[in-house]
Amino acid sequence: MLRPTLFLSVVITLPFLFSCKGNKTASEHADIIGIDSSRYIRIPDADSLLPGWRTDNSVVNHWIGDPDNLHPTNGRTASRSWILSLTHNYLMRLDPVSMEVVPDLATAQPEISANKLEFTYSIRPDARWDDGKPVTAADVAFTLKVNKCPLTDNPNARSETENLMDIRLYPDDPQKLTLIMHHEYLLNIAFLATFAIMERDFHDRDQVMDGVSFAQLEDPAWLENPPADVVAFMQEFNDGKYGNDPSLYNGSGPYKVVTWNRHADLILDKKPNHWTDQIKDPKVFQQAKNDRIVFLEIKDDNAQMLELKSQTIDATVWLSTQSMLALEADENFKRNYNYRYTDNYSFNYLGVNTQPDGIRHPKIFDSKEVRQAMTYLVPIEDIVHVIYNDRATVWPAFLSPYKNGFNDTLKPYYHDLNKAVSLLENAGWTDTDGDGIRDKMVDGKKTDMRFELLYSHAGAWIDQMAGMIREAFLAGGIDVKVMVMDLPALSQKVSSHDFDAYLGAWGTNSLPDDYTALWHTSSYAGGGPNFCGFGNTYTDALIDSMNLVVDESVRAPMIRELQAIVHDEAPYIMYLSASRKNVIHKRLGNQIMTFERPGNMVNYLQVIGHGMQELQ
Template sequence: MKFNKTLFISGAYILVLSISACNNKDSGESAEVKNITESQKSIFIEDAKEFLPGWKTDNVVVNHWIGDPDNIHPTNGRTSARSWLLNLTYNYLLTGDAINLTLAPDLAVALPTVSDDGLSFTYELRSDAKWDDGSPITVADIIFTYKVNKCPLIENAMQKSYMENLQTITVDASNPQRFTMVMKRPYVQSIAFTTNLAIIQQKFYDPNGVLNNYSFEQFNNTEFANTADAPIKNWCTEFNNGKYGNDITLFNGSGAYKVTSWERGQSMILEKKQNHWSTNIADKQNFQTAFPDKLIFKIITDANAQTLELKSQDIDVSVWLSTQNVIDLEKDSNFIKNYNYVFARNYNFNYIGLNMKPDGVKHKKIFDDINVRWATSYLIPTDDIINIVYSGKAEQWNAAIPPFKDGYNHDLPLVKYNFEKAKQLLAEAGWTDTDGDNILDKVIDGKKEKLQIEFIFSMGGKFIEQMAEMVAGELRKAGYEVTLSQMDLSTLAGKVSQHDFDMYMGAWAGSFLPEDYTQLWHTSSWANGSSNYTGFGDAQTDALIDSIKTTVSDSLRLPMVKHLHKIIYDEQPYIMIFSSSRKIVMHKRFGNVYMTFERPGVVLNNLKLLTSAMQQTEINK
């Protein structure tokens, strides 16, 4: 990939329980997996030719999902559900255009002007953007937002690695709408990281201007957290308060939609704001529209209940159905009549994470041994999971990077099920059954320990339980004692971020352009509660990651990426890595439908109720 493309879409990974060419057009009535190609950016579905009797005429989109976000705090959170909601209720300096797979200005007038040394990025803020109280969004709000995210006392661990390279922000003396972000060093995410930071109002969160007394340079000091004075400590404690992510009366985004109801475990409702400032934007882009009056996010985890809701047409959109559920629905003529659907390749992947740095007390020293990690990897029935649970509509990867993306190391063979090899490695690691109870044991630190592990995974459907049972069954055959523990995604996210696990099943939503691997693999991301849950890495891999993120030339960076993935592969912190096809279902009563390879797979705000369009066509005749 060329240098200019590396700057576009952010590579931040989000916890999941998802140049210039025409978009593909598709009827939506094919079960073939849609592949990502150089010429394809999204799948456009032709509008229905007629609005059928029985189709609802309310301009309300009911979107099926499988769990609540961890919160909707503007800076502190980690789930894909939260990210989806923030994109609908907040604005960003720049945003990712999921349909066209590029970066686009949101609150900025245009993409930044970049200095010759690649360290300074100058933006101009649009003048028509307003907060809900009618006051303008200002450069002061931009600076405040970035200070908040930069501050070491803010509990936004997932953003810390992306903020580290920001040196300061300066305001143009001749134009108060223009400002420059100055970076410490060249960085592959110097523009793209802005797509991760929802802009927040200083007057709402900091009416007394506490952060005005602190500079970016102070926040760059690694000792700031230890030397901070009372005013900033008190302010950060208040800002980190969970109420700002859970009390809907305290949600204060500038986006076109607002959260008006949140019944946890059931639904969340977003309603379009009246007279929103974006209404006056000419030639709106897909991320600037707000065609539906209301967006309802409805939690349905049971597959039978999902089927009934679809058959009764009570769901308009889903990207969370199981493969088998969609295959079964294909046999229903009414489903085919009422819904468009595709199976699409994507950048997300499932995996099992192993605790490489157990404390030896609550979590035994099991997966700190590379032989045990490899043995466990050989015991995972990945092919069976793909064929049975996903009906073949998934693909195994050899590492946490898509095989259709630059940087994938094709020299690394896929890890396949091998019971005998696993038993051999376990024996070499000292795990044998000395007491004949069919559970392997070993003396660790002078004490006999059994090969007992807790395998944690999230709620979200029978298919997740089925995968966990299949994995546990094979491990038990080899002499592991496995306890299965299922929990909601927020609880799971909390446990893994605190390294409170033996083995867990997770998923990441990735992107199509180069990442900063700090978030997932740098040792600092293990120490600070970010996303290196497993404890992978050492000084050598940290140095390699640091080199990758500061090298913008593809010819120099990609060989380093492949080397990093070879090390990750050899260490096996993640096992059972595969990507299932995204199942995207959309009711035909809505037009202007794009199904995207980028997360979340649909653009809800851009859907147009067809009956309105058809009525207008009749009026214009």
């Protein structure tokens, strides 16, 4: 499922197997006791703790950027999703190990009506909030209603509730509910893996949203003049304090946020005697095996390597390829850490503003010819070779080659200066004043081909990438000014379409995709992740049609057509998927490296000797 989540880093290639177990020599490959070439790698535990290894049952997990916030609905970063997966529960969840949508708070897969429009769930009777109250169907209904409400500041996720028509509760059974859908839809179960369940009585003590029906949330007349108490509630609910003040975080998951020092560390502690400790036959994601998880922010590549060499960091999936290659040459690193290059479904891209206002942002990328020219200017082969040491894949469009519907007739755009120059000149961009920069009369005014390229700093590799792009574009007569900013600031810029071009990345997964959020024009107009302004009535109809199709064999040609259109229109002018560099210290057992996000099961790690068990 394409759940757009803004990244800082790039993440793909098949796993190369390095490292060793326990006291084996560094030249020996590690044994693997569980592997599925498209799902996960399970690495055996070390025989014993070696001298110098820490013995505390905590995990220091490295990342390269804070979440934008930890609000239960209003956010878009991958790091936020990671934290919520540890502090909250979901009705159904995508299991990173099995790559299947499985019950979390639900007791089982839903009962589905004969018309395939009603899905009945029961909530686990043992699930509890921190105040001791049971998790109920009313909590699930509140969660989905708030996420569907247009007054909620969650354009990224709201589109996933469009097919939800109503929810039926059962007064005689507070743990039971039925979701009623508008039509058959491929993701009528999987969409639930998006939404962290919230406690109604914590967020809505006056039960204001109980008085709002799902029909009203879809009624334009109601939305034009919503009741004052609903407006007041939503203003309070959207307040940034619920995403930034740890004392106001409230989830049913096994961990709680105890400290958040922005741009330094975010610390989770395991809740004592948590209800998940008593689950029979729990999934890996339901088990909190360590007492504390420290998410440690380090952006600088050299600092990351120093902290790994000093064994401060226990786990990371955020290393650059250059850093990983340097560490592979260090025998002490190989003695202390297991590491793999693993696949995933995410990609980096360069997005451009196809609907510039001509005032703050020049009318450059509103031309398809210009966008196509830009694709030929990106030095993509050099980027793959220099930055990723050839451990990256260039995609022709937005879909992973490993997913159903991939259009294998499309070819990536590779660097070709002559083609780029020809396209630019055909579009009227020439150097009329001899200053080395192309220009054109646009709306009666001479406009130079200059634009800003925004990105969030995630290490030396992205600075290098931006520099290589700038140099290649200058050779084509285009002046690029690179601008670095924090991820929340970048997120705000692109969400409000206040940009010329930017470097970004999307986190996706193995499930079938709904392309509404990424490519539908309603997403652009509504502040969703169609940042670049792609789309028209035809592509909207194509997306709407494929969402009504359940049969993958019928849906696949539609997906291929959408890829071909996006490839031709070029709102993104680069698609690059690099291998995830997955590192875990050998002092920790239960090591599972997944191809799904986030890449390691940090909750499942524990210092060896604490009762290791077979993968369940």
